[in-house]
Amino acid sequence: MSGHPMNAANFSVGDFVDLDQGLVRKSAYYDPEVYAAEIQRIFERTWLYVAHASEIPETGDYKTTEVAGRPVIVVRGADGAIRALQNRCRHRAATVCQAPKGNARFFRCEYHGWTYKNSGELVGVTYADAYQGLDKSQLGLQEIPRVEIYQDFVFASLNPDVEPLLDHLGEAAKYIDLFVAQGAGRPLKAAYGTQKIRYGGNWKYQLENGCDGYHPNFAHRSFFRVMSERTGEEGLGSYMDGSAAAESVSLGNGHTLLDQRNTATEHYAERYKASPDVDTIVASLREELSEDEITELLAQSTSPGFNLTVFPNLQLIGLHIREIRPVSVNETVVHYTPLAVDGVPDGINQLRMRNHELFYSAAGFGVPDDGEMFRRVSQGVGADAEWLLLNRGQHREKEQGGVVSAQITDELPQRAEWARWAELMDVES
Amino acid sequence: MTTQDLIHHENLLLDERRYDEWLQLFTPDARYWAPYRWDAPEPLNEMNLLYDDFPRLRERISRLTGGDLHSQDPASQTVRLLGQACAPIPGGWEPPAPFDQVVTAPFKLAEYRAERTTEYTGRYTYWLAETADGLRIAAKKVQLLGAEGPLGNVTFLL
Numbered sequence A: 001m002s003g004h005p006m007n008a009a010n011f012s013v014g015d016f017v018d019l020d021q022g023l024v025r026k027s028a029y030y031d032p033e034v035y036a037a038e039i040q041r042i043f044e045r046t047w048l049y050v051a052h053a054s055e056i057p058e059t060g061d062y063k064t065t066e067v068a069g070r071p072v073i074v075v076r077g078a079d080g081a082i083r084a085l086q087n088r089c090r091h092r093a094a095t096v097c098q099a100p101k102g103n104a105r106f107f108r109c110e111y112h113g114w115t116y117k118n119s120g121e122l123v124g125v126t127y128a129d130a131y132q133g134l135d136k137s138q139l140g141l142q143e144i145p146r147v148e149i150y151q152d153f154v155f156a157s158l159n160p161d162v163e164p165l166l167d168h169l170g171e172a173a174k175y176i177d178l179f180v181a182q183g184a185g186r187p188l189k190a191a192y193g194t195q196k197i198r199y200g201g202n203w204k205y206q207l208e209n210g211c212d213g214y215h216p217n218f219a220h221r222s223f224f225r226v227m228s229e230r231t232g233e234e235g236l237g238s239y240m241d242g243s244a245a246a247e248s249v250s251l252g253n254g255h256t257l258l259d260q261r262n263t264a265t266e267h268y269a270e271r272y273k274a275s276p277d278v279d280t281i282v283a284s285l286r287e288e289l290s291e292d293e294i295t296e297l298l299a300q301s302t303s304p305g306f307n308l309t310v311f312p313n314l315q316l317i318g319l320h321i322r323e324i325r326p327v328s329v330n331e332t333v334v335h336y337t338p339l340a341v342d343g344v345p346d347g348i349n350q351l352r353m354r355n356h357e358l359f360y361s362a363a364g365f366g367v368p369d370d371g372e373m374f375r376r377v378s379q380g381v382g383a384d385a386e387w388l389l390l391n392r393g394q395h396r397e398k399e400q401g402g403v404v405s406a407q408i409t410d411e412l413p414q415r416a417e418w419a420r421w422a423e424l425m426d427v428e429s
Numbered sequence B: 001m002t003t004q005d006l007i008h009h010e011n012l013l014l015d016e017r018r019y020d021e022w023l024q025l026f027t028p029d030a031r032y033w034a035p036y037r038w039d040a041p042e043p044l045n046e047m048n049l050l051y052d053d054f055p056r057l058r059e060r061i062s063r064l065t066g067g068d069l070h071s072q073d074p075a076s077q078t079v080r081l082l083g084q085a086c087a088p089i090p091g092g093w094e095p096p097a098p099f100d101q102v103v104t105a106p107f108k109l110a111e112y113r114a115e116r117t118t119e120y121t122g123r124y125t126y127w128l129a130e131t132a133d134g135l136r137i138a139a140k141k142v143q144l145l146g147a148e149g150p151l152g153n154v155t156f157l158l
Helices: A032-043 A165-169 A172-183 A203-209 A221-231 A236-240 A265-274 A278-286 A291-299 A346-360 A367-380 A412-425 B003-015 B019-023 B054-065
Strands: A023-025 A048-052 A061-067 A070-076 A082-086 A101-103 A106-108 A115-117 A122-124 A146-150 A153-157 A195-199 A247-252 A255-259 A306-310 A314-317 A320-328 A331-338 A387-389 A398-400 A403-407 B026-035 B048-052 B077-082 B101-113 B116-131 B134-144
Touching: A032 A320, A032 A412, A048 A061, A048 A070, A048 A320, A070 A153, A082 A146, A146 A165, A165 A172, A172 A247, A172 A255, A172 A306, A172 A314, A195 A367, A203 A320, A203 A331, A203 A367, A203 A412, A221 A236, A221 A265, A221 B054, A247 A412, A255 A412, A265 A278, A265 A291, A265 A346, A278 A291, A278 A346, A291 A346, A331 A346, A346 B048, A403 A412, B003 B019, B003 B077, B003 B101, B003 B116, B003 B134, B019 B054, B026 B054, B048 B054
Parallel strands: B026 B134
Antiparallel strands: A023 A387, A048 A153, A061 A070, A061 A101, A070 A082, A106 A115, A115 A122, A146 A153, A195 A331, A247 A255, A247 A403, A255 A306, A306 A314, A314 A320, A320 A331, A398 A403, B026 B048, B077 B101, B101 B116, B116 B134
């Protein structure tokens, strides 16, 4: 499929994961050959999240990114279509676009002056009389063959034969709809940029963590402690303890969900009250919005009440889009893009950003503790014990119409993610 | 205490992790702000690394000293080199608390944690108020070089 070499001759999925027992072998997290196979069989083969359409709203708007290790420009052309173009001059390989985002009708390679339209077409070769039979039509910027958009979430695939995006999303599409509904009918907009957090560990630690309902009361203990000291509420983490009525869910295709809507909604609705400047902000909101509108918008200013993982690189958590970028087998950069509600007074989005920063900033009260756990696991897998246990609650899964659910602390999401991993990694499939 | 003394003392208290004493340097309506974007014009309409009022700063310190903050187990050890302070270029954000003078100084910060040393560079800006208790910090802004690029664990106080 691509030019990336990988000798997969001796690779057997069964060596790394035992789905019946809910076990994963430690080397699945640090073996460079596993990583190379993952790039080829997962990242080059399925759909990857690449952009939110609100990042490039106008004709010519672009952002630069990476897709399975390739430098890529995601750009909205004159025809309104969003394309994903490989950011590489077809002459001698220099990137043709340098900025993280911007607007351009043309991309010009500054090395020798070759020029491309923002649709990728090669339109200018300098001193062209020195070439014999140069076919410009064959030398456009390489286009990632498939781009499809669902609810402004832009996905790309290097696999021309990949299934339609909607088939890939399946049951997850419904939760994307619910995530988008937090704007109470108004669109969501990536108006505050992207923060990036690096950790020295395998990308699957983040994949597994996004819908891990077992860890918060332990890894995030200090967060729950200071928040309960602030609000006076006892047992703030009880909405995801071992007896909570909240659920973990497998949606199919490796997509997973932590559904806390029936236990956590009140906590999330109240959180903005602990934000700096909250009194002046709410007072100014009262001049522009009704009490009902304020209540409705602020009820959704922390979280829609669920975490969603869209396998393999997208998570919708809190108010943000989380994109997982593997850098190497031992290094991962996670991109966090919080969404604002478009068309509301600034105060609503100011409080949304404060709620985001509180837990998810690189200096926040939540995410760094996850990163610390990834560091500890990366260290721990050097020990002799061979298997990681992901079998919690395996006996109490309930299946209905292809969707499987279990108690929120059960490791059903992780098993579902590994099942999809195994399906894609299996050379026979 | 002179302005110079205060900001060097503030840096020393952070390096020595004497957080309760450090917090007493701030006025009750203080702000502590670190944007991701170096040129962020103000904190409210921005995604920040942190934007704390006094209660949030107290929570930050409660976590740092509470024995249950995993991302600071082991704790970061830091040393800050503070450059010459001067008046900042006028204009820009002003904090909500009253203040009497503003100074800015570049810093280099080395952090040692879990057998690794990480170097940070940036600029501190202080809004200082003469109070009945002496010179106090009405706001501190931390501009961190490269904050828009991937960051690791910055849960120690910058």
